[in-house]
Amino acid sequence: MDTHTLFKYQSLIDHLGQLESVVVAFSGGVDSSFLAKVCREVLSDRAIAVTVVSPMIPAWDLDDAKAIASQIGIEHILLEKATIDTVVRQNPENRCYHCKKTAFRAIVEIAKERGFNAVLDGSNADDTKDYRPGTKAIEELNVISPLKTAGLNKKEIRLLSKQLGLSTWDKPAYACLATRISYGEEITAGKLNRIEKAEKYLHSLGYAQVRVRSHDLIARIELEPEERARFCDPAILDRVSRQLKEYGFLYVCMELEGYSMGSLNRNLQ
Template identity: 40%
Template sequence: MNTLNKALAGKLDSLRDVIRGYEKPCIAFSGGVDSTLLLRVAVETRGAAAVPMTVNGSMMPRSEFGDAKALAQSMGASLCVLDVDVFSVPEFVENGSQRCYYCKKNIFTQIKGHAQELGCDVIFDGSNLDDLDDYRPGLLALEEMMVVSPFIKAGLTKQDIRGLSAFYGLPTADKPAMACLATRIPGGEPITRKKLLMVEQGEECLKVLGLRQYRLRYIGSMAKIECAEEDFELLMDRRQELVSNLKAIGFKTVTLDLSGYQCGSMNEVKK
């Protein structure tokens, strides 16, 4: 392990103290940067009593689900998998401004029920201080469900989480930000399984090209690509291949957003 500066070491101690306050925590686990560190510290602190739980549904890319299973196994944790059908939630399908709230409420209701059956005394999620500055209606659902966010309690930002992930040697330390596939569809436009699948397949095309931070926004029949500016040249060099592959998926038009990748760019539509 690398060494930590005093400030980050203090936050890690605070994080451990939060986790020690519970006997058998259930960790809402996606395999992303945040939940992977949370699981690592929970296993370190609570051992086999730490229970990672992930949901398998249309809003999660298959590759991410596979990575989550492998990560949990690498940490010696026994992963619980819940199959969820987000399309059973009308508000999710309608894709209104509170979609995330209703989706989170549905998912965490199921997580909570299963966690209680396993004897867990708390549910942890990986929200951090930076999330409080973003448009995240799902946070209200977590609060109502009495889900505990250890990173927020310990005062950790996303940068802190990446720093601690590097300290532990986690493969997710520099993993690009990932979000629910539904965030690629403009607010007010109904969500369908086909649309989510098209987005998932389209983003896989971007990943194969070698891009790391990107989003493929579903705008009607158009695929709008957001990526880091340094990847623009790569896209231009491979544009014919990319356009051909995206059209084969079902998109009619392919565009590149010259503003580059913007986290939560769809939020402007939803507010």
């Protein structure tokens, strides 16, 4: 590991030590898992993790979060949110702002109740490269992003996670199911359910990095570029088409250039 990365890591440790007690917004992804692990190492019981459980989070993601928190040994609170707020359901371009504002406001309340000094999120130095309206909500609530402050990017976080023995070091990037639905198209339980089933099915076929983008009744599949040749076997195409139509999609197609983070944001540029 290069000295520059080690310097950033030490900067992170020093920063966390100064905070003294923290609540980590925890998804079980690469970034929040790494942050929770370091917080646990530095602050012991003065670090806890909170996961907001909503219809926009797939069941397997929640299971992962529970398992990873247990492996880290950090206290893990599940904050149940059974319904989707009206403005979020309408899916405006700044949907993530409204969603984050509601979720983090609840996490801030837990921090106050428990007497913890700060709420942390796992944003990293790479997160400035895409449209992320949720960042505004985080800033308004004075949530701290220590990975970003330390200048740690995703590649460095994966490397450090591996060094710390975290199973998430090579976990594919993920985001809530709402990010699959085009802006302006209403988010419904039915749409979220068929997206979740479709992605779970593609995972079962061995495709780790998958997005099933929903355009009303059209499923647009994104895979890692190197997986496209294997996917384009006629037998696989037929199986996937039949299965996704069983879940409620009317048409099934594929993004020819493969998976791209934030692809639904292109029409905002």
